[in-house]
Amino acid sequence: MSNIIYIGYEFEVSPEQPGVEILIAELGYAGFESFVETPHGVTAYIQKEEWHNSILDDIQILNSEEFIITYSFNEIEQTNWNAEWEKNFNPIVVDDICAVRAPFHDKFNTPYDIVIEPKMSFGTGHHETTHMMIQHILKNDFKGKSVLDMGCGTGVLAILAEMKGAKPIDAVDYDNWCYLNSLENVDRNHCEHITVIEGDASVLGEHTYDIIIANINRNILLQDMATYVSCLNAGGMLLLSGFYNDDIPAIKAACETHLLKFEEKLERNNWVALKFLT
Known part of the structure; x- marks a missing residue:
């Protein structure tokens, strides 16, 4: 690509x-x-x-x-993106538990310390949707769970999932830049159980997962909902974000069509992140 x-x-x-x-x-x-x-x-x-x-x-x-x-x-020009992020990228700490920082920042004294270099990728924890997805991961049990991070961006959510004990993990993004950046960040954080894949939902095939994380946007989520559900194991969890409060009825309706049960909502500046269970 x-x-x-x-x-x-x-x-x-x-x-x-x-x-x-x-x-x-x-x-x-x-x-x-x-x-x-x-x-x-x-x-x-x-x-x-x-x-x-x-x-x-x-x-x-x-x-x-x-x-x-x-x-x-x-x-x-994509070659200028890294300089743009370095200029604006300040470290963040989510709920005093998880720090997300760049290689040039000092290490935080938090249980989870993630080092990423975002480049042209989306997902640093600064945006409300990534921040809330980090909160969802921190609040739920990932130990020994198979995980899909769909639209992985920088790979930060897949990296945190591994730090919380998940394996194996697939991190998928259709953007070549995100794919390459996720590979770098996975290596930078010494992850051993993450496979980074370039592509969209069509690459999932018959793979199944205990937990699916999808932080994309409303239209893609609705378009690919049936694929996500087909890849979700019984007793599985679906975490969705990338949309606003006003989009909740459409997202809920799509999930309920596939017999998913709404469990929890997080909200930040009108952005939301929803948790569903099979």
Whole structure:
């Protein structure tokens, strides 16, 4: 697969809050898939193949009298992405249990210490969805469980799953850059039970898992729900994120169609992460 090219938008927002939060939510619905908050607003990224000239036409906050928003955009060369992340990537600690940091950060005194170099991959723990998925993993028993991390990005969730005793683990992403980055991060964290696979849900075949983690987006989750369920063992767990509160009815309906039982919801800034059981 060829590397995916991104379009990056630099937004300046005044007042910043709740302007940035509203803007990120609306951009997410429009197809933007990763965000970096900046001192004066936010940088948002969308795949070039998903971009079009009218991509911002339905972003209502841009026409709001309550906020002043200016922006510029350009095509992002993937070779520049690592420098961008290093400039903005601060370490995080989730619930005083799990730290996610870059190689140039000092080690944290937490039970789980994950070192990643994100490059062009999505999933550092800074975004609400990754943060909540880390919380779900921390709260549940992964020891001896077979796990699928679908849309693995940096591989951070698969890495934490192994640290919690899961094996074997498949980490899957269709983006070649994410695939290569996950390989690097798996090696960087000395993981021995993670297989990184390049592809989409079609590569799963007849593989089955005790736990499936899918932090992608609403449309892909709904499109591939039947595949996830077919790959889930009896007594299995499905953790889903990458969508908003307003998307819950559609996600729940799809899961209930496949006889999954809703178990728990986590919420962060209107983003949600849901837990279902077979």
